[in-house]
Each structure stands twice: as structure tokens, then as C-alpha cells.
Amino acid sequence: MxxxxxxxxxxxxxxxxxxxxxxxxxxxxxxxxxxxxxxxxxxxxxxxxxxxxxxxxxxxxxxxGPTIIVNANAQDGVANTMNAGEVIVHGSAGDVLGYGMRGGKLYIKGNVGYRTGIHAKEYKKQVPVIIAGGIAGDFCGEYMAGGILVLLGLNRDEGTPIAGDYLGTGMHGGVIYLRGGVDESRIGAEVSVLEPDAKDMKLLKKYLAEFCGHFGFDLEEVMSEPFVKLLPVSSRPYGDLYAY
Amino acid sequence: MNSELPPEFIVKVDYDRCRRCRRCVMNCSFGCMTFKDRVVPEHRRCVACQRCVTYCPEYAITVSKNELAYKENENWSPEIRKNILKQAETGGMLLTGMGNPREYPILWDHLLIDACQVTNPSIDPLREPMELRTFLGRKPERLEFSMDEAGEIDLVTEIEPQVRLDVPVVFGAMSYGAVSLNVHRSLAMAASRSGTLMNTGEGGLHRELYPYSGNIIVQVASGRFGVHSEYLNTSAMVEIKIGQGAKPGIGGHLPGEKVGEDISKTRMIPVGTDALSPAPHHDIYSIEDLSQLIFAIKEATDYEKPVSVKISAVHNVAAIASGIVRAGADVVTIDGFRGGTGATPMVIRDNVGIPIELALAAVDERLREEGIRNNASILCAGGIRSSGDVAKAIALGADAAVIGTAALVALGCRICQKCYTGNCAWGIATQKPELVRRLNPQIGADRLTNLLAAWSLELKEILGSLGVNSIESLRGSRERLRGVGLDSQTLELLGVKPAGVGQ
The missing domain is CATH 3.30.110 (Translation Initiation Factor IF3)
Structure with missing residues (x-):
């Protein structure tokens, strides 16, 4: 209706x-x-x-459960504490996307704001997927406890970083993939930069094929640049702060 | 580094009485008692949880303070010296559990309740009806009625959702993770029998407790653990946790070793990961953002449940509470600096926040001044120890009181403050199956039900002596309180006259 x-x-x-x-x-x-x-x-x-x-x-x-398609930009807090379903935004979106998201997919064609994917988490088969075609603001993937976050950085001006500062800070679960690498001075202390293996690329290809299908990007072109992945150093980043 | 910390307690075993049954060895969860040819205590490990003392069939064990471990000094108390030694050895923040134990004034103990004599007779609650029923939720400013041709009167005003309490005491938020499932079971059963509420805390709700939904407050905290639409709807009320009295302004870390299979399922995170709750909600940076979350929850629950916002009592609590009410909250929960926790840095617990008595008086006063007191109920938490405290809290303006520590004490807690170790010998603040099963939820529920029944009787006696027959008549009635040993500014802030002054 x-x-x-x-x-x-x-x-x-x-x-x-x-x-x-x-x-x-x-x-x-x-x-x-x-x-x-x-x-x-x-x-x-x-x-x-x-x-x-x-x-x-x-x-x-x-x-x-539902599928939402937005034929414009979206604002703040998309997919906040979402459990399942799909959100497809044919534009850019604001801050705090996928906060505490625990399942489902969030596909954004353009750029995303601050704190994207903050505290996203996963439980068994419920693994949230967030993909943004453009760039992200500061604190992307902050406190991330699970899930898959992908930044493609497509159509950005030369020299524009793919994400802002404190990328993955406090991260203790999940994975972030970045197309075309990352300036390591921008990442948080709790993550390390690794090269994706064949399993990673298979996973990426599966979700990127869906992503490209929605927005009309060319999958081969998207996959042509090398990716890096960010993984948390520990699932217990703050375990040694205390005297028992 | 070898520890130079002297033992805090000395465990004495009366070997003449000891039958060598080894029950103490089995009961000690801190590894203090070992059996060689007889029971040998390792004093350093004792936390004074009293488990061995209680379960020794011969009463052969006593635990005492290690008196001269630290030579007397009023300035350099044993506690302070012990903490410095511990930090010199570890380089870590001191972790602790339960509420602030320090010698700050307890204002409840400086407030006294009025009673009727001669001119205004008291009421005997044993023979006359006495009403403790309380409704939590937004109340209308006025009621409008209509009358049809037949003279039938109907209420026109739409009443916002209300939660009924048969006793004005609810159980405080304690998460499954911080406490055991048997604690949650006990609380849920007791809340259901007593006509009150338990609060899930931020760790989600175990599926086994879904049948108690009518007596459950489900909490939404910054970590959003186990929060989904079914969870929100399996409740009598939803609470947004902004702050906690024991740790205002800071987040929570449930260590990965406490995240076993069942906790992982309820919190919806993998086994063994730290459950980290950020200090703020990252979708709330203003009162407007708070309003957005309140209404997001109302949308997800079809406007059928009151939404509470819980904050810790801090300096500016009255203005913050006003903002919360204006943001659309139906209930404001204020947690004083005596409120408990499963784990918090000691420096925060012991030095941050303000007493609940002052915070409550300030909030009630402010909401009245602004004419919005009816828009939200006030729950008063953090350091409520007895029905006397409950009565005083209600007279200061609370709609109902919240008990956490008192409920745990009823379940067996000896307030040894070692909740953060996960070794609770009483099966309360632990996830170890062999310890969890020490708390029988049926017996736990009986004990909690008894506690509330006893407090109800006492509250009725207090109301009777005040010459009123419902808790509603005591609410915000500060004229029925007097202060003793309080300075004039504190009395003014509490809105209470000094004892000795009549009307």
C-alpha cells in the first residue's frame, strides 16, 4: 500500500x-x-x-525482519539495535549507524558519519553486515564486539582518507574490511591491520555482490583494489586494567 | 612480585571442637581452607564471607580482623595503606563490589517520623484497611468525565499505562552475569508473589523468566545486551539505564570468564568475550536524544508500557531529572551513592555522587516547582535498608523505593564486597555452577517474599501511627518528618524541620 x-x-x-x-x-x-x-x-x-x-x-x-529501501539520504541512528532484516540506502547516512546491531544488513551507497557500527555484536548465526560505498567519519567501528563492517571509499577525492580518526578503537570482536588500505596513524590501539586471506575474500565477494547489485556498481571494479582487514588484538581489551 | 599485603582477617579454628568433617573446606570458594592432618586456614585468602562460620556444625570457626596488621593511625587507615600496597604491586585500578561503605553521613538515620497522639487518633492497621498499593506511570493533569442521557458517567481522559505495585518496594537492577540465574529466578518469583517488580539489569532476560513478564522491568543500557523487540515487550516496564549510584558516569565491564554458554545466549554475544558497556549511550548526547530513545522504545512497545530513566544521584540531579521528565519518561529512578554494584573501580564508588536523601528531596521539589511532578513517578534507590527507610523516602517524595543490596542480604549475601571475583560463596554473584546451586531459588523466593511481607506489615504500622490509611497520604508529606543532628542547610535542602519544632 x-x-x-x-x-x-x-x-x-x-x-x-x-x-x-x-x-x-x-x-x-x-x-x-x-x-x-x-x-x-x-x-x-x-x-x-x-x-x-x-x-x-x-x-x-x-x-x-523487514526490508527497508530508502531512495534518498538517511539520517542518524539507522539500524539502531537492529536484530534482523535489511536496510538499503540509495544515498549517504548520518551518525551512529548500526549501534548495537546484532543481525541483518545495512547497505549505504554513499558516505557514513561518526561512530558507524559502534558496539555492533554477533551471536552465533546472527552476524550483522554494514557496507558503505563511500567514506566514514571518526570512531568508525568503535567498541565493535562482532559483525562485519566494510568501507569501500568509492568516488572520493584524491587524498581523502577512507575513515576518520580512532578507527576500530575499543574493538574486541568482529572484522572491518577497508578497500585500498588505511593510514595506520588513524586506527585505534585495540586493532591490528592484516591482509585478507582467501576465506575473507570469498566472504567479501558474497556481500559485495549483493551490495553492487543494489546500487549498480561493477563488482569486478570494486574487487580490483586490494583490501585490508582490521581485527581486534584481544577479545578482552581492558582485562588488565584492574587490581583484584 | 611477591605480595607483602598482610592478611586482612585471621581465621581461628577451635581444634577441640573441630570434628574434621571438612565441611568448611568444601564451602570455602576463596581457597582459604585446606585439609592436611587437620583444617588449616590460609588467612591471606579469607574475605570474611562467613560461609565456613555458618556451615561449621560445631561452630568451631571464628573470623576476626587482623588487628595490628597495620599499627593504629587515624590518618593512614589500614584500608588506605592496603590499597597503596596493592596498587604498588599491580599497577591496576582497585576493583570492588557492593555499595560505598565509607563513613559518610546516612541521612535516613537523622530523620524521624511523626505519630498521632490524643488530638488526631492513630489507626490500628491490624483491624482497619490500610492501603499500600501504588501505581507507577504518568498521571494526567486533570480528569475529565462525560455523562450520557441515562446519567452514566464515563472517564474521558486517556490514562497513560500504569504499573501496579502491591507493596511500594521494587527489586533493583542486577544483571544476569553480575548475579546468578538463581538470583534472577528468586527475584522473579518473589516479585510475582508479592505484586511488585524485579529488574533485569542490562544483561538481557533469560528465556526461563519470560512467564514472569508482568513483574519484570527490562533494562536498556549502553551495551544493548540482549535487547530486541521481544525482550522489550516481555515486561511490565522498560528502563533506560543512564547511570548507576555505585559508578556514576562510567561503563561496566563483565569479564569474559563470566560469559559462559547461558550468559552468552542471554546477552547475545560469543562465549568468553568481555561484555563491555560504554560509559554513555552513544545515541544519547542530549535531552533531545534521550527523548528520541524513550519514544523509540514506546514505538517498539506500542505505547503500552511506561518507560523509566535511571540516573545516579549527582550534583545537578534536579535539573537533569526535570529534563528527563520533559523528554517523556514516565518514571525517573534515582540511584544514590550508596547503591551497589557487581564491580566498579573503588575510587569511583567511594568518591562520586551524592546521598540519595538529598537527591530525592531536590528532584521532588524541582518537579513540583515546575508543575510536572505528576508527569512521572519517582523510584528511590541506593541505600534503602529497612521499611523505615522506605517510609522516609516516600515522605520525602518517592513513589516507591528500590532495594538491591537488601534483597541480596535476604538471599544470603554477607556484604564481603568480593562480587567482582566471581567466587561468591553464597551462590549470588557467581556463574560457577557448583556455587550457583548453593542458592535454591524456591527458598530464595520465600525469603524475599518474607522480607517484603514483613516490611509491608511495618509500613502499615507506621501509617497507622501517623493516622493515615494509605501510602498515598504519606507521599511527599515532609511535614511528617523531623531532622535530628542536621545543620540548617541540610534541613532546608531536605525540606524538613528540626525535631522539637511543632507545626
Whole structure:
């Protein structure tokens, strides 16, 4: 069903989505979205939501299953504490993406802001995947406890770093892949830079194929540059701070 | 480096009485008792948890302070010297457990409750109805009614979700991880029997406790462990944890060795990883951001549950609480500097925060002044030890009190403050199966239920002596309190007159 979101209060809009989803509706198209918060928030059903316009903060928060496609930029807090599902943003997105995200996929075509993937974590088969086509702000992957975070740095100006400072600081789980390498002065003390092995490349190829499929990038071209991977040095980075 | 720390305690075994049954050896989880040809204590390892003392069938064991381990000195107390030695040996932050044990004034013990004599008769709670029921949640500013043609009256005002408490005491947030599953089981069963709430803390909710959802506050903290929409909806109330009285402004580290299979499942992180909670929520940098999280939770729970925000009592607590209420919280939980923890740096526990009595009085006063007191209930936590404290807290303005340490003491805790070691001999702050099973959840639930039943009786006696018949009539009634031994500024801040002054 189509919902015209022009001037529609988020609470009413999200209630409509929840109510119709409970009645069996599986596909929603939100036209003229303009900053409405919490779209897809806490929804457990496998519905599909297409957002035409810019959604508000906390898109897909606590989400557990739906697919959300945003045909514009997204704001802060996308996929906050998300459990399962997929968010595809045909543009850039703001700060604190995938905070505490525990499963599902977050694909951003363009750039991402500060603290992307902070405290993302994984549990058994639930492994969150975050891929951004562009560059990231400071504290990317901070406190990361699990999951896969990929930065491609496509279409950036020469000399622009792929991520800001303190990349992976406090990281104690999961993996970050960076296309084209990284300036080691920018990474946090808790991670080390390694070369990806064949298993890594297979994994990357699988997710990048999906990513390129969504946004029309050429997979071979994306894969043509070498990648590096960041891994935490320890799963217990702060274990020796204390006197027992 | 060899430790030069003298033993803190001396364990004496009366060998005339000792039957050599070795029960003490089996019970000691700190490795203090060994058996050679007889029981030999290694004094250095004793933490005074009293497990061996309690379980010795002959009462042959006594634990005493190692008196002259440190020569007397008022300035350089044994504690201070011990800490310096320990840090000189390790180079680490001193870790500790439970609440602040230092000699700061306990204001509850300087407040006295009024009673009726002659002119306004007291009420006998044994024979007259006495109401302890309390509802937590946002209350409307006014009630509007409509009357139809037949004269039927209907409530028009929409009432926000409320949680009913049959006793104005709820169990505080203690995570599965910090405490054992048997503690959570005991708390959940007791909360359900007593008509009150337990709080999951930030470690998620074990599936086995889902049937108790009507008596559970689920917590959302900065680590977001085990937080998903089903978790949020398996609750009576959702709490956003910003701060904790024992460690205001800092995060938490559950060490990887405590993250076994079951904890890993509940927290939803791999076995053996440290469960690190960042100091702030990284999606909350302002009151507006807090509001955003409050409403994210309300959206995910379909506006059916009150949302609480828990903060520690800090200098500016009144203004912060006002912001929290304006951000949309239905309940504000304030945790004083005596509040407990499973692990915290000692320097934070012992030096940061303010007493709950002052914080509570300041928050209640501020919300009243601003005309928004009805918008949120106040839960008062951190150092509530008895029904007397509960009554005083309610008279100072709390809707209900929160107990953590008191509940653990009821379960067997001896406040040895070694929670962070994971060796709790009483099966409370541990994940070791052989220790966890020492706490029988059925008996634990009985003990907690008894405690609340006893406090209820006492609260009713207090209300009766005050000549009121419901806890509602005591709430915020500071006129029924008097201060003793308090300076005038403290009295003013508490909004309480000195003892000896009448109306």
C-alpha cells in the first residue's frame, strides 16, 4: 500500500504500518517522507518498506525482519539495535549507524558519519553486515564486539582518507574490511591491520555482490583494489586494567 | 612480585571442637581452607564471607580482623595503606563490589517520623484497611468525565499505562552475569508473589523468566545486551539505564570468564568475550536524544508500557531529572551513592555522587516547582535498608523505593564486597555452577517474599501511627518528618524541620 507522508506525524504513520502489517499487508511505499522517525521500528514481520524521501532518525530501530529501501539520504541512528532484516540506502547516512546491531544488513551507497557500527555484536548465526560505498567519519567501528563492517571509499577525492580518526578503537570482536588500505596513524590501539586471506575474500565477494547489485556498481571494479582487514588484538581489551 | 599485603582477617579454628568433617573446606570458594592432618586456614585468602562460620556444625570457626596488621593511625587507615600496597604491586585500578561503605553521613538515620497522639487518633492497621498499593506511570493533569442521557458517567481522559505495585518496594537492577540465574529466578518469583517488580539489569532476560513478564522491568543500557523487540515487550516496564549510584558516569565491564554458554545466549554475544558497556549511550548526547530513545522504545512497545530513566544521584540531579521528565519518561529512578554494584573501580564508588536523601528531596521539589511532578513517578534507590527507610523516602517524595543490596542480604549475601571475583560463596554473584546451586531459588523466593511481607506489615504500622490509611497520604508529606543532628542547610535542602519544632 502507498502512504502519502506529507505532513503526517510519525506516530500515526508508524501505527498505520504496524496495524496494516498485522492485518497481512506486506508491502508499503512511503511517498514524501520528510524526517519521520522510527520507520520500521520494532517490526517483527517480513514486510518491505520503500521510503521515497528522507526518513528521520532511528530508521529500523529494534527492527527484526523487514526490508527497508530508502531512495534518498538517511539520517542518524539507522539500524539502531537492529536484530534482523535489511536496510538499503540509495544515498549517504548520518551518525551512529548500526549501534548495537546484532543481525541483518545495512547497505549505504554513499558516505557514513561518526561512530558507524559502534558496539555492533554477533551471536552465533546472527552476524550483522554494514557496507558503505563511500567514506566514514571518526570512531568508525568503535567498541565493535562482532559483525562485519566494510568501507569501500568509492568516488572520493584524491587524498581523502577512507575513515576518520580512532578507527576500530575499543574493538574486541568482529572484522572491518577497508578497500585500498588505511593510514595506520588513524586506527585505534585495540586493532591490528592484516591482509585478507582467501576465506575473507570469498566472504567479501558474497556481500559485495549483493551490495553492487543494489546500487549498480561493477563488482569486478570494486574487487580490483586490494583490501585490508582490521581485527581486534584481544577479545578482552581492558582485562588488565584492574587490581583484584 | 611477591605480595607483602598482610592478611586482612585471621581465621581461628577451635581444634577441640573441630570434628574434621571438612565441611568448611568444601564451602570455602576463596581457597582459604585446606585439609592436611587437620583444617588449616590460609588467612591471606579469607574475605570474611562467613560461609565456613555458618556451615561449621560445631561452630568451631571464628573470623576476626587482623588487628595490628597495620599499627593504629587515624590518618593512614589500614584500608588506605592496603590499597597503596596493592596498587604498588599491580599497577591496576582497585576493583570492588557492593555499595560505598565509607563513613559518610546516612541521612535516613537523622530523620524521624511523626505519630498521632490524643488530638488526631492513630489507626490500628491490624483491624482497619490500610492501603499500600501504588501505581507507577504518568498521571494526567486533570480528569475529565462525560455523562450520557441515562446519567452514566464515563472517564474521558486517556490514562497513560500504569504499573501496579502491591507493596511500594521494587527489586533493583542486577544483571544476569553480575548475579546468578538463581538470583534472577528468586527475584522473579518473589516479585510475582508479592505484586511488585524485579529488574533485569542490562544483561538481557533469560528465556526461563519470560512467564514472569508482568513483574519484570527490562533494562536498556549502553551495551544493548540482549535487547530486541521481544525482550522489550516481555515486561511490565522498560528502563533506560543512564547511570548507576555505585559508578556514576562510567561503563561496566563483565569479564569474559563470566560469559559462559547461558550468559552468552542471554546477552547475545560469543562465549568468553568481555561484555563491555560504554560509559554513555552513544545515541544519547542530549535531552533531545534521550527523548528520541524513550519514544523509540514506546514505538517498539506500542505505547503500552511506561518507560523509566535511571540516573545516579549527582550534583545537578534536579535539573537533569526535570529534563528527563520533559523528554517523556514516565518514571525517573534515582540511584544514590550508596547503591551497589557487581564491580566498579573503588575510587569511583567511594568518591562520586551524592546521598540519595538529598537527591530525592531536590528532584521532588524541582518537579513540583515546575508543575510536572505528576508527569512521572519517582523510584528511590541506593541505600534503602529497612521499611523505615522506605517510609522516609516516600515522605520525602518517592513513589516507591528500590532495594538491591537488601534483597541480596535476604538471599544470603554477607556484604564481603568480593562480587567482582566471581567466587561468591553464597551462590549470588557467581556463574560457577557448583556455587550457583548453593542458592535454591524456591527458598530464595520465600525469603524475599518474607522480607517484603514483613516490611509491608511495618509500613502499615507506621501509617497507622501517623493516622493515615494509605501510602498515598504519606507521599511527599515532609511535614511528617523531623531532622535530628542536621545543620540548617541540610534541613532546608531536605525540606524538613528540626525535631522539637511543632507545626
Amino acid at each position: 502507498r502512504i502519502d507522508c506529507k505532513g503526517l506525524y510519525y506516530r500515526k504513520q508508524n501505527k498505520m504500518i504496524r496495524d496494516f502489517a498485522n492485518d497481512g499487508e506486506t508491502e508499503f511505499i512511503l511517498d514524501n517522507a520528510n524526517g519521520q522517525r522510527y520507520i520500521g521500528g520494532g517490526i517483527e514481520k517480513k514486510i518491505k518498506i520503500t521510503v521515497n524521501g528522507v526518513p528521520g532518525n532511528d530508521l529500523a530501530m529494534f527492527m527484526n
